[in-house]
Amino acid sequence: MHFGTNGIRGLFEELNPETAVKLAYGIGRYFNGGKIVVARDCRLTGEVLKNAVVAGLASVGCTVIDLGIVSSPTAEYMIRKLDAEAAVIITASHNPPEWNAIKVVDGKGIAVSKERGKEIEKLVEGKLWWNRVGRISFYENATKDHIKAIIEMAGKAKKKKIILDCGNGTACVIAPPLFKELGCDILTLNSHMDGRFPGRPSEPTEKNVENLIRAVKAEKVDCGIAWDADGDRVIFVDEKGQYIIGDMVYALSILWSDVKGDVVTTVATSRVVEDAAGKKGLKTRYTAIGAPYLCEAMEGAGIGGEEVGGVIWPELSLAKDGFLTGAMLVKALERKTLSEWVKELPSYYNVKEKIPAKAKEKSELVKKALEYAKKEKLRYNDIDGVRVDYEDSWVIVRPSGTEDYVRIFAEAKTLEKAGELVEKFRKITG
Ligand code: MG
Numbered sequence: 001m002h003f004g005t006n007g008i009r010g011l012f013e014e015l016n017p018e019t020a021v022k023l024a025y026g027i028g029r030y031f032n033g034g035k036i037v038v039a040r041d042c043r044l045t046g047e048v049l050k051n052a053v054v055a056g057l058a059s060v061g062c063t064v065i066d067l068g069i070v071s072s073p074t075a076e077y078m079i080r081k082l083d084a085e086a087a088v089i090i091t092a093s094h095n096p097p098e099w100n101a102i103k104v105v106d107g108k109g110i111a112v113s114k115e116r117g118k119e120i121e122k123l124v125e126g127k128l129w130w131n132r133v134g135r136i137s138f139y140e141n142a143t144k145d146h147i148k149a150i151i152e153m154a155g156k157a158k159k160k161k162i163i164l165d166c167g168n169g170t171a172c173v174i175a176p177p178l179f180k181e182l183g184c185d186i187l188t189l190n191s192h193m194d195g196r197f198p199g200r201p202s203e204p205t206e207k208n209v210e211n212l213i214r215a216v217k218a219e220k221v222d223c224g225i226a227w228d229a230d231g232d233r234v235i236f237v238d239e240k241g242q243y244i245i246g247d248m249v250y251a252l253s254i255l256w257s258d259v260k261g262d263v264v265t266t267v268a269t270s271r272v273v274e275d276a277a278g279k280k281g282l283k284t285r286y287t288a289i290g291a292p293y294l295c296e297a298m299e300g301a302g303i304g305g306e307e308v309g310g311v312i313w314p315e316l317s318l319a320k321d322g323f324l325t326g327a328m329l330v331k332a333l334e335r336k337t338l339s340e341w342v343k344e345l346p347s348y349y350n351v352k353e354k355i356p357a358k359a360k361e362k363s364e365l366v367k368k369a370l371e372y373a374k375k376e377k378l379r380y381n382d383i384d385g386v387r388v389d390y391e392d393s394w395v396i397v398r399p400s401g402t403e404d405y406v407r408i409f410a411e412a413k414t415l416e417k418a419g420e421l422v423e424k425f426r427k428i429t430g
Helices: 017-030 047-061 070-080 113-122 143-153 171-182 211-217 246-256 272-279 291-297 322-334 338-345 359-375 417-428
Strands: 009-010 035-040 064-068 087-088 099-106 136-138 162-165 185-189 222-228 234-238 262-266 284-287 300-307 311-312 349-358 378-380 386-388 394-399 405-412
Touching: 009 070, 017 047, 017 087, 017 099, 017 113, 035 047, 035 070, 047 064, 047 087, 047 099, 064 070, 070 087, 070 099, 070 143, 070 284, 070 322, 143 171, 143 322, 162 211, 171 185, 171 222, 171 322, 185 211, 211 222, 211 234, 222 322, 234 246, 234 322, 246 272, 246 300, 246 311, 246 322, 246 338, 262 272, 262 291, 272 284, 284 291, 291 311, 311 322, 322 417, 349 417, 359 378, 359 386, 359 394, 359 405, 359 417, 394 417
Parallel strands: 035 064, 035 087, 064 136, 162 185, 162 222, 262 284, 262 300
Antiparallel strands: 009 099, 087 099, 222 234, 300 311, 349 405, 378 386, 386 394, 394 405
């Protein structure tokens, strides 16, 4: 099995205890048999995979600290707290329940990319020594520690009435106690952990959280918050029942934070993030798409975030922390309602299109977009595909990593303009 953009993902036929134990040998050797925290989400395959990973790591000499079922941001927060060399998290994030994955984060809190994963893959085979087996221990207070750190950073809030949609994932462990301690009146949805995700699919898309939207309207609460299975992604629903998409969650977080450093985000993120940064007098830096690339670029940055709704608050860790982000929202509601906050920023519309293309054609199409941007002296970057930024719109032409497509995505102040931009770049690359 091979590392993808963020860890090793697979169905149980492929990613099972047999393969997991071997991967753990490689991971343990890569981190020189150091101290490693291990955590998992609540998927049905989580327990056996975690036991295999723990056994594999200890077999190559690691000191393993098992955190049990906790959210990904909790596990990543514990790296610094327990002074570990790495965290290994068994979670397939927002993917359907039959999937699982092994995610690796190093001692600095940086997720291991595909490139670094190749080094780990080389270390899978090797001799095992009976007298170098490491110790395994349990640590049960990770969620408590994380809650305490979040409250210290965000501060307690005035009583707000909110609905938490935990999606039957690890948010069930942390979100209800956290928001109670923050001082909120809470109602919950899908708050029983169940690795089959019976309440709703794990990805918090607008369609998947329709029950939350309905509940927010019916109960007349201040907001709704929903997470994916491992709790790094978060979305909001305002007091009117309006769904607030990931990039907007990030943009709002910038307004609520008192960051000084750069704003870091991927090339696929809405212009609204740059607008929010501009309001705070901050510079926006773009990275390739994928959590590891975002983490790697966080050095000296003030805040980071992805288009899918994950915000990195480096003061706490380099994890996308959906719970700290939620806590910052609750605090911000003391000043304005969520819909008033959204009005502080411009709204954009987007249009996307897929152009069928094989491997070689893909790079040709992207090259054409790049040549055009250069020739027209446009503002562009080619970190990951080609993104061209205009006055109040932008477009990206990017090859799909897994399918035979080139994607064109445009965003503008009107749907019509976004459509025109896609059409323009379809012709340029066509
Ligand atoms: Mg996730």
